[in-house]
Amino acid sequence: MxxxxxxxxxxxxxxxxxxxxxxxxxxxxxxxxxxxxxxxxDGYLQRLPRLSPIKVDQPPTMPLDDKQYKALLGAIPKAFEHDGLVRRMCAVVRLMRHSGLAISDAVTLKRDSLVFDKKNAHRVVTSRQQTGTHVSVLIPADVAKELLSVANGNAEYVFWDNRGGQKKTVVKDYQKDFRRLFLAGLGNFASHSLRDTFSVDLLQRGVSLEEVSKLLGHSSTKVTEKHYAPWIKGRQDRLDSFMLPIVSGKKSAA
Missing domain, CATH: 1.20.5 (Single alpha-helices involved in coiled-coils or other helix-helix interfaces)
Known part of the structure; x- marks a missing residue:
């Protein structure tokens, strides 16, 4: 044995x-x-072997700066020849950047998830596939307009086309498209970088960790903190207030 x-x-x-x-x-x-x-x-084994669990590596947080984001959008027409796919990729990249949706939620987004509410604002209202958590995020009007104009022959879904009838197939197809796009535009990045960009941008603007966690659809703020703690502006400002007097040789006020 x-x-x-x-x-x-x-x-x-x-x-x-x-x-x-x-x-x-x-x-x-x-x-x-x-x-x-x-x-x-069924009696073929007397006892179950003990298997050490395999720990899943967490992808590093890799937000895009403005220059990288523009380069990514600019690489789309170069990476894809089909005009319809170019338009869909532009739309899904902008959606993920401005909504924080993961790729599996973005590419399977239903058209009725795009809502124009009583505040005269456009928002995405959906549930995360991974956690089932409800998500409601405001998006820029021009992004909403671009999403609504996407033509793919499917009346129910924004990005669903004829490449597959199952959600897993659609997600895998777009994952391949994103790998191709990032190789053409930036290299060592992934689709999750757009979600990171959305999150880090909000945190650096002073939006609280709790609010960002809700927008991301995380099951707990601990998940958000694990990935984005270094970018929490209020926390960093407080740390700096303690450290500046020390590095400058001055005494801090009690």
């Missing part, structure tokens, strides 16, 4: 080459757990 477990452990080590993403490695391990439990429940 021990030799088999060592063999399995050695096999798992090769997953880092086969599956560069830690989330994919964890998913593969979960499927193996399910299979082993099936063998155990």
């Amino acid at each position: 021990r030799s088999r477990q060592r063999h399995f452990t050695n096999s798992v080590e090769t997953w880092k080459t086969l599956y560069p993403a830690s989330s994919t490695r964890r998913e593969a391990q979960q499927r193996i757990r399910q299979f082993l439990r099936f063998l155990h429940d």
Whole structure:
């Protein structure tokens, strides 16, 4: 039994080459757990082997500055030849930048999620697929107009086209498009950088962590703080008020 477990452990080590993403490695391990439990429940295994959990690496927070964001938009016509896809990519990039939606929520956005409310303002009203949390975010009027003008042959969804009928297929297609776009425009960035840009911009403008957490649809402010603590303006200003007298050699007021 021990030799088999060592063999399995050695096999798992090769997953880092086969599956560069830690989330994919964890998913593969979960499927193996399910299979082993099936063998155990049917009497093929006397006991379940103990598998160390695979920790999913958190992607670094990588907001875009204004120059990078403009470069990304400018790279879209160069990265894609089809005019319809160019327009959709421009619209989805601007949507994610100004709403903070994750790619899975943005590319499966329903047309009736775009609301013109009583305040004469445009907003996105939806629920996050990952957490189920309700999200309501105001967006610029020109972004809303661009979204409403997207033509893809689907009356229900903004970005859904004929490439696939399942949500997973649509999301995967757009993930490929984003990888192609970032390679053409910026290199080492990902679609999540647009969500980071939205969040960091608000925090640096003094919007509270709690409010940003609500706009992002996080299940807890702890999640928001984990990713964006260095950009919380009020907290940084307070830290600076303590540190400035120290580095300047002056005594701070009690």
